[in-house]
Amino acid sequence: MEEQNVKKPLLKEADLLQMVGKVLAKWKFILKVTICFMLLGLVMALTMIKEYTAQVVVAPESSNSSMMGGGLGSLASMVGLDLGSVGGDDAIYPLLYPDIVQSLPFMSSLFDVNVKSQDGTVDTTYFYYVDKLQKKNWVGMVKSAPKKAIKGVMKLFSAKKQTGDPAVFDPYNLSEKQMQMIENLSGVVSIFVDKKTNVITLSFTDQDPLIAATMVDTVMYRLQNQITAYRTKKVVDDCAYIEKLYLKSKADYEKAQETYASYVDRNRNVTQERFLVEKERLEADKDLKNTLYTQWAQQLMLAQAKVQEYTPVFVTLKPAAVPAMPSSMRRSMVLILYTFFGGVLAVAYVLLKEPFINVYRKLFKSKR
16 A cells, blocks of 8 residues: 555656757757857847836825724735725825826826936937937837838828827827827836835836936826826815905905095094094995905915815835936846757757657547
C-alpha cells in the first residue's frame, strides 16, 4: 500500500537526459535564433526613445457625512469601499476624477499649455510640440502605417468633407489631428484614486523631463480648479446676488441720508407741523434703509464665509518635480530580455516540435 501511495515523478531521469540531448544536438540552431533575437533587441534598444514620468500626489478634503462614520464606514473600508465618497451632496466625488481628466473638454484644454524643454530648444504650445517637434518612434510609425494607409484610401473614395479646423480648439467639433492628439494624451496621462483614502496620484509621461513636470502640474492645477468651480458655483452665484442687493441697499441708504440732511439744513429754523411730519418721515425712511443695509451687509459676510467653507482643500503630499531618471526600460535590460526570450523560444521549439507533430498526426488519422 505504501508503494502504491508513492507519487511517480512527472519526468523520469531518462526523459530529462533525452531532452538535454535534443537541446545539445540542436545547439547551432538555438544559438542562431538567440543571436537573431539579440540583434533585434540591440536594434530596439538603440532606437528606443527615453521617456520620463513626473508624478503628483494630492489628498482632497474629506466630505464624509456623520452617518457614514463609525462601524459602517470601517466595515466598508475593509472590503475596499468608501461609502463617504458616494454619499452626501457632492456629485463629483474622487472616484470620478479620472473620468473628468479623460473627458474631451479637459483634454482639449491642454493643447494650448506652454511648454519648455530642459535644454531650452522648445518653447511653444504642447499641441505644436507633439505634432512637429517630438521625436517619433519608428515602431509606432510602423504599427500605425496600415491604419493611415486605409484611412488614405477611404478618403479618396469618400465625398464627405472633413469636419473641424485644426487651428481652432473646439471640443464639440474636433479635427482628425486633434482627435489623434487626444488619444495620445490619454496614453500619457494617468490618474489613480485610492478607494480607501481618496488620495489622488497623477502622472504624466513625456520624452522631456521638464515638459513632463510642467504638464502634470498643469493637469492637477486645472483639475483642482474645475472641482472648485463645480462645488462653489451655487454659493458663488448666491454671494454675487447678495452682493448686488447689498450695494443697492447701500446706495439707497446713502441717498436717504443725503435727502434727510439736505431737508433738515434747508428747514433748520422752521417750526411748522408740516415740516416736522416730513422730517419724521424722512428719518423713518433713512432708518429703514439703514436696517436693510445692515442686514444685507451681514448676509454678505455669511455668504462669503459659505464660499470659503465650500471651497475644497487639496493637500499636496508630493509636488511636481523634474524627474532625474527615465521611467522607460533601460537599453541593457531590453537587450537581455530579447536575448533571453530568443533562447527560450528556440529551446521550446526544439523540445515541442516532435510531440506536436505526433499529436497532429494522430488527430488527423483518427478523423480519416
